[in-house]
Amino acid sequence: MSISIWKGLLQTTKSRLFVQRGVSLYNGTHGFEEEEIKKKLQQFGGGAINLSKEDNGIGVLTLNNPKLMNAFTGTMMLELQERVTELENWKHGKGLIVQGAKNTFCSGSDLNAVRAMSSPQDGMNMCMFMQNTLTRLKRLPLISVALVQGKALGGGAELTTACDFRLMTPGSEIRFVHKQMGLVPGWGGAARLVQIVGSGPALKLLSGALKVDPERAVQLGLAEETLLSSEETRSLEEAQVWLNQYTKGPAEVIHAVKKVIAAGRELQFEAALPAEKDIFGTLWGAPANLQALAQSTKHK
Numbered sequence: 663m664s665i666s667i668w669k670g671l672l673q674t675t676k677s678r679l680f681v682q683r684g685v686s687l688y689n690g691t692h693g694f695e696e697e698e699i700k701k702k703l704q705q706f707g708g709g710a711i712n713l714s715k716e717d718n719g720i721g722v723l724t725l726n727n728p729k730l731m732n733a734f735t736g737t738m739m740l741e742l743q744e745r746v747t748e749l750e751n752w753k754h755g756k757g758l759i760v761q762g763a764k765n766t767f768c769s770g771s772d773l774n775a776v777r778a779m780s781s782p783q784d785g786m787n788m789c790m791f792m793q794n795t796l797t798r799l800k801r802l803p804l805i806s807v808a809l810v811q812g813k814a815l816g817g818g819a820e821l822t823t824a825c826d827f828r829l830m831t832p833g834s835e836i837r838f839v840h841k842q843m844g845l846v847p848g849w850g851g852a853a854r855l856v857q858i859v860g861s862g863p864a865l866k867l868l869s870g871a872l873k874v875d876p877e878r879a880v881q882l883g884l885a886e887e888t889l890l891s892s893e894e895t896r897s898l899e900e901a902q903v904w905l906n907q908y909t910k911g912p913a914e915v916i917h918a919v920k921k922v923i924a925a926g927r928e929l930q931f932e933a934a935l936p937a938e939k940d941i942f943g944t945l946w947g948a949p950a951n952l953q954a955l956a957q958s959t960k961h962k
């Protein structure tokens with residue numbers, strides 16, 4: 663078989679793998695033994711990841727560990743994976759808002775757990791587990807927004823990059839503090855930050871462990887806008903109004919919109935085109951398309 667045919671097969675396989683639900687980045691050959699990692703994370707309890715799914719197709723995922731500024735315990739990492747699996751299977755879902763409880767976002771990993779999991783293998787296992795989950799979160803066929811109230815630090819800052827957009831309240835802050843801990847991002851936050859703001863600004867944010875306020879975040883393209891209210895309930899309402907602009911219409915069309923954009927973002931151009939074709943094919947002549955054709959052709 664010629665090289666070009668092999669290349670074509672590889673790209674088609676990649677584009678098909680890309681859209682499959684729940685595909686893991688890592689397996690045993692990387693030393694990733696998921697059941698072992700889950701047992702380890704289970705030892706570090708506290709907090710919860712709550713998910714409410716509204717009839718309008720908007721979900722609200724809340725990191726709920728306010729005593730520790732919504733730091734991620736081991737069991738919260740496990741619950742986040744469970745919620746992402748639930749969202750992958752939410753047929754009527756169209757949008758997702760990720761927030762923290764008690765008007766602050768997330769202060770990263772629970773340092774009590776970090777101190778107890780300080781072996782290289784434990785660190786790598788937690789890293790691979792969270793990379794898997796946050797990659798699946800980013801690839802959800804929903805339009806996702808991180809509602810940043812208060813502080814988003816370390817792994818919390820990385821979590822904001824695993825959403826499609828970020829909205830920030832007055833006085834809030836995103837900060838990649840990793841360097842100050844002798845670390846770099848490990849949950850995929852560096853790779854995603856480069857995609858969002860470019861390598862130059864990303865290098866400054868990481869090497870300077872810079873505090874990014876809403877104004878600077880908007881300038882960098884890291885945030886869409888600064889909300890009017892810093893009050894917990896009101897800012898969530900503002901975020902829901904913002905997201906509703908983009909989630910009107912049938913869920914299957916919103917899912918397809920997110921999938922073609924994700925394909926363009928993550929695949930080589932020659933692989934993104936067949937992926938887009940396959941996604942287009944699921945809508946052509948489908949109910950939403952036929953209904954639109956039966957109505958007026960004028961777009962308001």
Ligand SMILES: CC[C@@H](C(=O)O)C(=O)SCCNC(=O)CCNC(=O)[C@H](O)C(C)(C)COP(=O)(O)OP(=O)(O)OC[C@H]1O[C@@H](n2cnc3c(N)ncnc32)[C@H](O)[C@@H]1OP(=O)(O)O
Binds near residue numbers: 771813815845847849
């Ligand atoms: C891949 C990245 C990942 C990793 O390497 O595993 C990480 O994310 S490492 C963690 C990175 N995050 C941090 O270093 C943030 C540490 N916290 C702070 O800087 C501050 O707490 C704050 C978030 C800026 C808030 O400050 P402040 O408003 O002054 O409140 P307190 O500091 O008093 O915090 C209240 C309470 O919460 C506890 N807390 C806060 N963050 C964490 C955390 N990440 N892990 C565990 N506990 C945390 C803090 O200790 C206080 O508890 P009490 O002292 O018991 O009241």
